[in-house]
Amino acid sequence: DIVMAQSPDSLAVSLGERATINCKSSQSVLYRADNRNYLAWYQQKPGQPPKLLIYWASTRESGVPDRFSGSGSGTDFTLTISSLQAGDVAVYYCQQYYGSPLTFGGGTKVEIK
Amino acid sequence: EVQVLESGGGLVQPGGSLRLSCVASGFTFSDFAMTWVRQVPGKGLEWVSSISGGGGSTYYADSVKGRFTISRDNSKNTLYLQMNSLRADDTAIYSCGKYYCTSTNCDRGYFDFWGQGALVTVSS
Numbered sequence: 001d002i003v004m005a006q007s008p009d010s011l012a013v014s015l016g017e018r019a020t021i022n023c024k025s026s027q028s029v030l031y032r033a034d035n036r037n038y039l040a041w042y043q044q045k046p047g048q049p050p051k052l053l054i055y056w057a058s059t060r061e062s063g064v065p066d067r068f069s070g071s072g073s074g075t076d077f078t079l080t081i082s083s084l085q086a087g088d089v090a091v092y093y094c095q096q097y098y099g100s101p102l103t104f105g106g107g108t109k110v111e112i113k
Numbered sequence: 114e115v116q117v118l119e120s121g122g123g124l125v126q127p128g129g130s131l132r133l134s135c136v137a138s139g140f141t142f143s144d145f146a147m148t149w150v151r152q153v154p155g156k157g158l159e160w161v162s163s164i165s166g167g168g169g170s171t172y173y174a175d176s177v178k179g180r181f182t183i184s185r186d187n188s189k190n191t192l193y194l195q196m197n198s199l200r201a202d203d204t205a206i207y208s209c210g211k212y213y214c215t216s217t218n219c220d221r222g223y224f225d226f227w228g229q230g231a232l233v234t235v236s237s
Binding site: 099 | 215
C-alpha cells in the first residue's frame with residue numbers, strides 16, 4: 001500500500017497569512033505514461049463531509065477559490081492557502097489514486113492564530 | 114445539484130449485519146462509479162469499496178474483503194453496502210460518494226462528491 005504522510009498535524013495561521021501543508025507518499029504517484037501526478041486534496045470543515053479541492057496535484061475543482069493551490073511531483077506535494085480566511089478553518093487531507101488501495105494522509109488541522 | 118443521502122446506520126452487535134443505502138440525485142447515476150468511505154469520528158479517512166457505473170466491477174479494501182458487498186440499482190439511483198460479520202473496528206461514519214475513475218477498470222480514482230454519512234456502531 002502507498003502510505004501518505006502529512007505534516008504538520010496542525011497549524012495556526014493569522015488571517016490573511018499563508019498556510020502550507022505538506023504531503024509525502026511512500027512511492028512516486030507520478031504516472032510516466034501521461035506525466036500526471038495521481039494526487040488529490042480535500043477540505044473537511046467541522047460537521048461536514050470532505051470536499052474536493054484539487055486533483056491531478058494542481059488542478060482546482062470548479063468553484064474552489066484561487067487562494068488554494070497545489071504543487072509538487074513524484075513523492076512530495078504541497079497545498080498552499082495564500083491568504084487564510086476564517087472560512088478555511090478545516091482539516092485538510094491528501095489522497096493518492098495511483099495505486100490500489102486508495103489511501104489518505106492523516107490530515108492537517110488548520111486554525112486561526 | 115448533486116446530492117446523496119445515506120441511510121441504514123445504527124447499533125449492531127459484533128458478528129451482526131447491516132445494510133447501508135445511498136440515494137443519489139442531480140446527476141446521471143448510471144454514468145458514474147460510486148464509492149463508500151468511512152471515518153471514525155475525529156479520525157482520518159479510509160476507503161472501503163468502489164463500484165463501476167454499470168455495477169460489473171467492484172473493489173474492496175483488504176480490511177472488509179469477504180465481509181462487505183457493494184452493489185447498486187441504477188433504476189432506483191441507489192447504492193448499497195451490505196456489511197456482514199461486523200467487528201468493533203468497523204465502527205465509523207460511512208459516507209457514499211461520487212467517484213471519478215482514473216483507470217479504465219475504475220479501481221482507482223478520486224472522490225468528487227460525498228454525503229454526510231451514516232453512523233455504524235458495532236458494540237455489545
